[in-house]
Amino acid sequence: MFLALAGILVPMLQRLRVNQMLGFLMIGICLGPHGIGGWAGELPWLSLVAFQDVDRIKPLGELGIVFLMFMIGLELSPTRLWAMRRDVFGTGVAQVTITAGAIGLIAFAFGNPPAAAMAIGMTLAMSSTAVAMALLGKQHALKTALGQKCFAILMLQDLAVVPALILVEGLAGDGGEALWWALLAAIAKAAAAIALLYVAGRRVARPLFSSAAVQRQPEVFVALILLLTLGIAALTAASGLSLALGALLAGLLLADTEFQYEVEIIVEPFKGLLMGLFFMSVGMEIDLRLAAEFPLLLPASVLGLLAVKALVVMLLLSPLGWAAALQGGLLLGQGGEFAFIILAYAVSTQLLTAASSQFFLLVVGLSMLLAPGAAAAGAVIARRAGAGPGSAVQSPEEAGQLTGHIIIGGYGRVGQLIADVLGRQGISYMAVERDRHVVEDARRRRREDCVFSGDASMPELLRRMGSTHAACVVLTMDDPRAALHAVRALRRHYPGLCLLARARDEKHARALKAAGATEVVSGAIESGLQLASFALRAAGMPMGTAGFHMEQERAALLARIDGPAPD
Structure with missing residues (x-):
């Protein structure tokens, strides 16, 4: 279905x-x-x-969040994440604390007991990581200053789920000194688990993905990706942390490795389908019939939640400029999926009644329903305000993307020669190679971090390597069929892209040209012309005359390649 x-x-x-x-x-x-x-x-x-049965769908929906966070981890690097620590523990802590306090005071003013008001404030302070990250990706803002700030806030919220559950339990009981000791223990446990998994994972992941078995069998590569993602997510869940945090950690283990782009393409379909299941499961929790019981209070609560959270985030992101701050506030204004967990726990500890929990679930669900419209409105306002210092609109260079670079498809002897020439001239390049041993050797011996594992005939892979901003793509593969397939696929998806291709012989060169290659160079033709030139000079012909004849021969051969195929 x-x-x-x-x-x-x-x-x-x-x-x-x-x-x-x-x-x-x-x-x-x-x-x-x-x-x-x-x-x-x-x-x-x-x-x-x-x-009819939401509980059967929820686990699959949670996997959508897992793969989303894994993809986010792939796009980050450990150094970039470390650089975000001030935003995570500064801006993130401030957002959760201020928002929880403000919403808690409003809940207390509406007659809720102090403990219940605090639980409501913590619950509604959380935003939806799945919704917000999907919206940031759609707006191409993940690598902008605004995207990094929003991601830092969302990451802190993920980290705060376990302390929030402990706090709910403490508020339902006696609380006191034991509560604060439990919170400190939870934070220390989380830090130790993350450090252990990351250090151990770095030592295991790369050798596994570089092994001979993975090189020979693509299905083993896919199995390892799923094992790494779901395995580390399960380990973090077993240690009391969230599945999403473990998936982010799994992505970080492969970030900045030669497998980054290849893994992204394999995981993307899983993420897209399972994210759809997640949003469906959220929709199934929403009972619109309850809205009739609260015709004024419910819409006021939903809009109030969006307004309070947007205002707090705006104040915290104000250094980016009012337009970007407003965009960030509207992006993070919705309730989050962790509200379903915290509210269920609050009901089980009798801190909230079942009726109150249902009302707030409805508020969270409806706020998530309004999130795309609110985010779109924020993006429009930011766009109309112009790309100022605080705007979310950045150039490709500012967004961490290369521009004007060369993409080399195939990193054998010819590809390496081209890379050496480009490197000596100070021209940026990225290379992709199917043989993972060649990639590993390039990264280990040649110290080239711009060489990645993958198939150059995959348009999605080249898009992730910045083909829309590249000067050209050079295809140097040894396999004639692979080169022809790559030219056809890339020309179909990128009509205006400059494609330079290496051909085996004249027939192959003619096929590549017909498939859409901009320029074709045949190894057999060029080596034959070079040897003929040397032979003419050995026979006594002056160098200039021999060169002139070779250029005429080359022009005639190129004309035959560009012309119609012979009968």
Whole structure:
């Protein structure tokens, strides 16, 4: 049922320009147990087109968050993450503390007991990592100053989930000194677990991915990716931390390695499908029938939540400029998926009633439903305000992307020669090679961190390497069929891209040219012309005359390659 919706209904929604995340949320509301699924008891045939059991879908939805955080970890580097520590423990702590305090005071003013008001404040202070990161990715703002600030806040919120659960338990009990000792122990445990997993993972991950078995069998490579992602996520969950934090750590282990882009392409479909399931499961938690019981309080609470959180984030991000700060506030204004966990725990400890929990679940769910519209409004305001110092709009160089560089497809002898020439001239380049042993050798012996594992015929891989900003792509693969496939695929996706290709012989050169290569160089032709030139000079012909004849021969051969194929 889900695959049918993802494969048929979602493309229809995209044609209508409906946000994909919003589409999955609406599907969850309509086809979930509070929608059509609720009538399946009276009309059994509805069970064929409805979802009745949310608990069976939630674990798969959580995997969507896991793969999203893994992809985010791949795009970060440990050095960049370390550089963000002030934002994580400064801006992030300030956002959670101020927002929780403000919302807690409002809840107390509405008659909630002090302990319950504090629990409500902590719950609603959290934003949705899945929603916010998906929206940042859609706005191409992940690597901007605004994106880094927002990510730092979201990361601190992920770290704060376990202390928040301990605090809820303490508020429901006696609290006191034992509560603070429990909080300190949780923080120390989290730090130790993260450090241990990262240090051990760095020693194990790279040798595993570089092994001979992985080189020979692509399915082993995919299995290792899934093992690393889900394994480390399970270990962090077992140590009391979130699955999402473990997945981020798994991504960091492969960030800045030769496997980065190849892994991203393999994981992307898993992430996209499972994220859809996550948003559907969130939609299934929303019971719009309860909205009739609170016709004024519910919309006021949803808008109030968005306003309070947006205002706090705006104040914290004000150094970026008012437009970017407003955009960040609207991006992080929604409630988060961890609210479902904290509220359920608060009900089990009798800190909140089931009725109160349902109301706040509805507030969180509706705020997530409004998130795409709020984020779009923030982006429009920021765009109209112009690309000032605090704006989220940056050039490719500022966003961490290369521009005007050369992409080399195939890093054998010819590819390495081209790289050496470019390097001596100070021209930036990136190279991609299918043979992982060649890549490992280039990174270890030649100290070249710009060489990556992957297939140059994959347009998505080259897009991640900045093909839209590249000066040209040079294909040097030995395999004639691989080179021809790469030219066809890249020309189909990038009509204006400069494609330079190496051919084996004249027939292969003609095929590459017909497939769309901008320029083709045949190794057999060039070596033959060079040897012919030496032979003419050995026969007594002056160097200049021999060179003139060779240029004529070269021009005639190139004309034959560019012309129609012979009968």
